Amino acid sequence: MNIPLIPGIQAWQAYRESDMDVTERERTEAVLEKNMIEEIIKTRDITPGQLEELLKTEDTGLLEELREAACETAKQIYGTGIYLRGLIEFTNYCKNDCYYCGIRKSNRNAVRYRLTKEEILACCKAGHELGFGTFVLQGGEDPYFTDERICDIVSEIRICYPDCAITLSLGEKTKESYQRYFNAGADRYLLRHETADTAHYAKLHPPELSLEHRMKCLRELKEIGYQTGCGFMVGSPYQTVGTIYRDIQFIRELKPHMVGIGPFIPHGDTPFADREQGSLERTLRLLSLIRLIDPYVLLPATTALGTIHPQGRERGILAGANVVMPNLSPVSVREKYMLYNNKICTGEEAAECRDCLRRRIEGIGYRIETGRGDKKFSNSKDTKNMF
Ligand code: 5AD
Numbered sequence: 171m172n173i174p175l176i177p178g179i180q181a182w183q184a185y186r187e188s189d190m191d192v193t194e195r196e197r198t199e200a201v202l203e204k205n206m207i208e209e210i211i212k213t214r215d216i217t218p219g220q221l222e223e224l225l226k227t228e229d230t231g232l233l234e235e236l237r238e239a240a241c242e243t244a245k246q247i248y249g250t251g252i253y254l255r256g257l258i259e260f261t262n263y264c265k266n267d268c269y270y271c272g273i274r275k276s277n278r279n280a281v282r283y284r285l286t287k288e289e290i291l292a293c294c295k296a297g298h299e300l301g302f303g304t305f306v307l308q309g310g311e312d313p314y315f316t317d318e319r320i321c322d323i324v325s326e327i328r329i330c331y332p333d334c335a336i337t338l339s340l341g342e343k344t345k346e347s348y349q350r351y352f353n354a355g356a357d358r359y360l361l362r363h364e365t366a367d368t369a370h371y372a373k374l375h376p377p378e379l380s381l382e383h384r385m386k387c388l389r390e391l392k393e394i395g396y397q398t399g400c401g402f403m404v405g406s407p408y409q410t411v412g413t414i415y416r417d418i419q420f421i422r423e424l425k426p427h428m429v430g431i432g433p434f435i436p437h438g439d440t441p442f443a444d445r446e447q448g449s450l451e452r453t454l455r456l457l458s459l460i461r462l463i464d465p466y467v468l469l470p471a472t473t474a475l476g477t478i479h480p481q482g483r484e485r486g487i488l489a490g491a492n493v494v495m496p497n498l499s500p501v502s503v504r505e506k507y508m509l510y511n512n513k514i515c516t517g518e519e520a521a522e523c524r525d526c527l528r529r530r531i532e533g534i535g536y537r538i539e540t541g542r543g544d545k546k547f548s549n550s551k552d553t554k555n556m557f
């Protein structure tokens with residue numbers, strides 16, 4: 171029997187078509203699987219066949235090897251430090267109508283709110299006192315927040331907290347607007363690409379939104395010099411191994427600083443109310459894979475992951491994630507920023523969330539890293555990752 175020496179999909183195909191006996195099969199399987207993870211590490215890439223195998227396998231040995239490799243990779247670079255990003259959800263008004271999102275404009279049941287500049291600054295003050303080095307201002311695409319208003323808020327935060335990082339997550343804007351926010355003092359921007367497959371994108375969004383424009387925004391953000399984050403939901407309706415493969419390739423090309431991935435969770439007042447929730451297991455496998463493909467990437471263990479499983483965020487960290495984003499929004503509005511059903515942390519004050527996360531992180535042998543959390547990156551305009 172000629173056991174293929176080259177790992178990867180050809181090897182798998184040859185192996186599957188072979189007539190090896192059981193022990194030989196098991197031995198070969200072990201060799202091939204080991205090689206698969208090694209090959210991912212070596213090439214920082216994955217083939218479509220390997221991805222399919224990785225997402226579908228029930229081989230616990232292989233899965234543990236994947237998880238451990240990712241966890242070790244994160245530890246080699248970041249040690250046991252987990253970065254905190256304080257999330258301020260400052261408006262749930264949105265002019266868009268994404269089919270998956272609970273704050274889409276067509277959801278008449280959403281109770282809308284906007285925080286004032288003073289309220290946003292109060293969140294930053296509380297966060298700063300709790301030791302947060304990064305504020306993430308996230309909101310729907312709300313026309314009330316004109317460039318002037320955003321720049322006014324950003325520059326005020328910049329003056330009050332010169333050492334903090336200011337992250338914006340306000341959706342699609344013109345390059346000119348992104349530049350204005352940057353000049354006002356913002357240094358990071360999160361804009362999930364949602365899916366890198368055009369046809370899939372069109373099934374998740376109304377026709378006025380396009381993947382092409384989304385990608386243009388992401389490239390412009392990088393050009394301006396933002397530390398940029400993209401990302402996608404795991405298990406969104408119509409997602410396939412093929413669309414995930416495209417996500418992975420897109421991430422490899424864009425080289426973002428952060429990749430936010432979390433499970434899709436249906437929201438009762440959206441067209442996807444009856445769709446199946448994304449799986450914990452699949453999310454964890456993809457977190458590990460992304461860690462191996464881009465060792466330096468900042469990878470949050472998301473609130474959505476914590477929502478679908480009580481230890482979801484801890485499991486995320488143990489799969490290679492190294493960021494958590496506790497909520498700094500006033501408790502009075504938390505329930506209203508409902509992107510999906512049963513979102514956690516809606517009743518907790520900022521300090522409670524921070525303490526809860528600290529306990530969780532320390533409980534699995536990690537610790538909270540204070541500060542801006544970008545010491546691993548150069549501050550130059552070249553925002554390429556080191557890999
Ligand atoms: N389930 C999980 N994640 C969601 N998001 C929006 N709606 C949902 C949902 N139903 C994610 C999107 C968006 C980010 C802010 O939240 O990926 O970019």
Ligand code: FES
Nearest residue numbers: 515518523526527
């Ligand atoms: Fe918010 Fe646990 S992180 S309560």
